[in-house]
Amino acid sequence: MKTVSQISELRAQVTAWRQQGLTVGFVPTMGNLHAGHISLIDEAHKHADKIVASIFVNPMQFGANEDIDSYPRTMIDDQQKLTAAGTDLLFTPTPDIIYPKGLAKQSFVEVPNVSEGYCGESRPGHFRGVATVVCKLFNLVQPDIACFGLKDYQQVQVIQTMVEDLSMPITVIPVATIREDSGLALSxxxxxxxxxxxxxxxxxxxxxxxxxxxxxxxxxxxxxxxxxxxxxxxxxxxxxxxxxxxxxxxxxxxxxxxxxxxxxxxxxxxxxxxxxxxxxxxxxxxxx
Known part of the structure; x- marks a missing residue:
């Protein structure tokens, strides 16, 4: 598996695959990977020739009192898991790469209706941050398909609605939640x-x-x-x-x-x- 952090490196690799007539699948994550994330990679393999994963702890989707500073970061272990799962390319940008103007001056994407209530009410601005970063990552990777876990059901609906409303040529594939034997959803x-x-x-x-x-x-x-x-x-x-x-x-x-x-x-x-x-x-x- 190749790991890149620069947009130019990402685009060069995806362009090379496109020139070979290969399809691209995408799994965006925030890292600290578990079996649920790997199930997304496994599902993506069923639908695309090459698989791109990303690890980016997105500051735009965290509220003022939320856990971004303490959010677990386990890059070496994550790379090992993604390599074992057959991931072809890992994109690991920094916030400066994704938001070069800073969050205050960043354009954003907002998805009405399905973003409201539930986690959207409990975490104001959360789904604006999710939609914005996923839209930007979609523009960078330009995948044919993208896999998202159904544990975050409202998030999946937000992303599917965004893709439909903005006419993005991407198939969003929801993937069933992976659970422990106790029934607890992996997170x-x-x-x-x-x-x-x-x-x-x-x-x-x-x-x-x-x-x-x-x-x-x-x-x-x-x-x-x-x-x-x-x-x-x-x-x-x-x-x-x-x-x-x-x-x-x-x-x-x-x-x-x-x-x-x-x-x-x-x-x-x-x-x-x-x-x-x-x-x-x-x-x-x-x-x-």
């Missing part, structure tokens, strides 16, 4: 969990599964589904387990608007604090 921030916290963290997914089963059971009479009441009950159980629920909502799967009578493709979106870690998770439900 770079799981490293913040103590042993005791890791034991209670699976309560988040456990209660999403309970909520999904209740919704499916009540679907025989659509008018009887109390999405808000059931969500509050699930959130209460999560809090009782020792977590602190940030949000938990049942939504229409594409628009992310609150679920209502007649919706058959749903997603439960949730976030909860467990010690220093903020966990996010989701569960899709098909009632059709």
């Amino acid at each position: 770079s921030r799981n490293g913040y969990l103590t042993a005791e916290e890791k034991a209670i963290a699976p309560a988040l997914q456990k209660n999403l599964q309970w909520l999904a089963e209740k919704i499916k059971a009540d679907f025989t009479d659509a008018d009887s589904i109390d999405f808000i009441g059931l969500s509050k009950q699930a959130a209460k159980e999560i809090n009782t387990a020792g977590l602190h629920t940030d949000y938990l909502h049942v939504c229409q799967a594409q628009t992310l608007q609150p679920a209502s009578e007649g919706d058959t493709q749903l997603v439960i979106l949730a976030a909860a604090h467990c010690g220093k870690a903020r966990l996010i998770d989701n569960l899709q439900i098909s009632l059709a």
